[in-house]
Amino acid sequence: NAGVMQNPRHLVRRRGQEARLRCSPMKGHSHVYWYRQLPEEGLKFMVYLQKENIIDESGMPKERFSAEFPKEGPSILRIQQVVRGDSAAYFCASSPPSDYQYEQYFGPGTRLTVT
């Protein structure tokens, strides 16, 4: 059973370009979460999605950032017009549908570098 998959693992973008980060959850998992870890900082929640629905986007910056989890295919975190401050590790996590504790399993992350 493959774990959470993210690609690309490393992404370099120039200021002003767009970055697209992809996440495929574990098999059987229908909940996807995105977190960001800035250099020397802790992980911060960005957005929680289920198929075709954004459940909680309270951690998303108001501008330039968007996320989706379509009916088919991976979840996408999209950053438009990237700036140097967007350089960070972006982790995706997934969990199964559950009424109990939400144990989230993380992918290897995408390290975004903005030059």
Place this chain on the structure above:
Amino acid sequence: RKEVEQDPGPFNVPEGATVAFNCTYSNSASQSFFWYRQDCRKEPKLLMSVYSSGNEDGRFTAQLNRASQYISLLIRDSKLSDSATYLCVVEKAGGTSYGKLTFGQGTILTVHP
């Protein structure tokens, strides 16, 4: 005040030592609690969930005190491979915080020979 606060560390201990990490959380509505470990520049990995009754997994023991809003992790007989950053994590289920994990800053543990 931060939502989740951990011992600042770092902890530097010899192999075989027992080490304890503490964590406090500010939101009394938090319902689920976890310890994750993160190796340098890698993804966080779930170490264990934390239950009110306390739970043990081999050399690792986690405790939760809801009244004090306090979580702990005890590692016995430390191994070199335990060297990592340990993350205290809480989750508040329900409403718009459903599924949202809040991470502490992490405590760095180094186990030396």
